[in-house]
Amino acid sequence: MGKFQKGDTGYFDLLLNRHSKGVYRFIYRMVGGNSSNAEDILQEVFIKVAENRMNYSKDKKFTAWLYRIARNHTIDFIRKERYRMHSSLDKNIGNEDGTNVTYLELVKSDDRSQDEQFHNTMIKEQLHLKMNGLKEEYKEVFILREIEGLKFDEIAVITDSNINSVKSRHRYAFKELRELLLSTGFFDEYKKTGEV
Amino acid sequence: MDIQQFEEMIIDYLDGTLSGDDKKIFEESLNSSDEYREIFEQYQSIRSVSESDHDIDPSPEVLERISEQVKKTVKHEKKSIYERWLRFPVLAPALAVAIIGMLWISTGEDYLKNKNIIPVAENTASREFRSDYKASAGKLNQMETAVEEEEVLDKEVDKVVSAGKRNANVPSSESIPAPSAELKKKQEYAAKPAEADSTINNARAPIRQKSINKDLPKGIKSDDRVAEKNDAFADLKENSRDNLNEDKTGNESQLAALDKDTLKSETVKSSNTIGRSMSRTAEITSSISPSERVEIANGYRNELNEIVTMQYKGDCVESIERSQKLLEADPEPSISIKTDLYLLQGECYAKLEQYDKALEIYDKAKELTPHKSHLFNGKIKEVYLKQQK
Incomplete structure (x- = not known):
């Protein structure tokens, strides 16, 4: 980051390469799985990083600083666009072999010959659907901790709150998610993962 | 519970x-x-x-677009800084003067003049010797020119005198037509060579006086007789040469004395006072000049950027090959570039599912940059997770 601050744009490419995937996943999940919106926000985030590079000081952790920018942009986006994160059951979900199937078709399908990867995609999709039903403050903590693997103290910096609040939100997120998933058959499907 | x-x-x-x-x-x-x-x-x-929800990635096109956009932003920022300077015309010249002043102080007058370090004492002695030599040489040239002019003048006088003598030897006035008034005057002079001499000399006196006074040092007076003047010039010339040789010998002996002891101490003194100049000289004399180093570093950085772009596009094999070449380049790249190259290589091997190779690379990188081991530890963890999957 220090070299990029001095104007060496080659180092920006390295930063982009290292962090873009994690930030993109966070944004993508936060906006309910809309890749087009997620890519637009990702672009805004990294341009913001470039514009504000002189405000970054070495005593801060870069990841926390970056995710904080990403989080603020994402929340702004959601509020501005009055984004409603409810995925349609008719939404197309990608298949590895290039074909598209709807979630309903997947749920209805009782064909045990589906390969394991396909089965996993379905389970993940169930989780994401329910994750979108979580409150924003629980959802962001859950994504940062469980998907991106950040530490609680880093999440506290990103979300501008204290570590105990973060831990508490994380517990609530798990609790609510478990309750939401109980009715979907998620846990039964998960148990079958090894059998497929 | x-x-x-x-x-x-x-x-x-x-x-x-x-x-x-x-x-x-x-x-x-x-x-x-x-x-x-x-x-x-x-x-x-x-x-x-x-x-396990890590299979969502942004498209390479988006990453390329972001990279280009950021480069434009940074370039625009740099341009605006120059424009701001141009808006305040007083600041730019003030800055330029300050920079030149600092350069002058830091690099030293002698360095700027001579491009290499010459001890101060030697410089002073050489300068004095050179100015003395120039003054003496100038004086000598003036004198030589005066002598040459005098010689030309003498030849003309001789011609006139011999012509007068030839006319005096004519045998009879009957065989010759009546002489003109001018010829008569000449004949009269020829009949009296001593008188002719004195008339000519009188006519030349102001010219000679002027010429001699111009070149002779004070205290030497002109003589009517050319021979005496020539002697005086010859003496003067010889004296000047002697003086010049003495000056030269004196300067050389002074220089020789300085060479032995003083010169050394003066060199040490001057090198201490202008230490920065010495270091600059060392850089210049080293095998690679600073400008070449900058060029090489820029070249490496450009190559690194190309490797990064290549990885974005998914060409991992080519990316690994080129990063390996850059790692083995001579002169070797900086540690920061090496760190980035190892990171890129590790990620590529992981992408190609050559996990052992990726771990080997990260271990190597950790040895090279122990202060960044947390970065590589994270990468190693990622590789293990991928391996387990």
């Missing part, structure tokens, strides 16, 4: 952050109830599915 308490402790238990007693109580509850066990397994499954 009720369900609510149990549920609150699950995450801490999964994270391994429960204290000894709490852990014991939690495990007892877990083993005593099927309901608790089921809840625990449900938490585990949520975590397991979430952790």
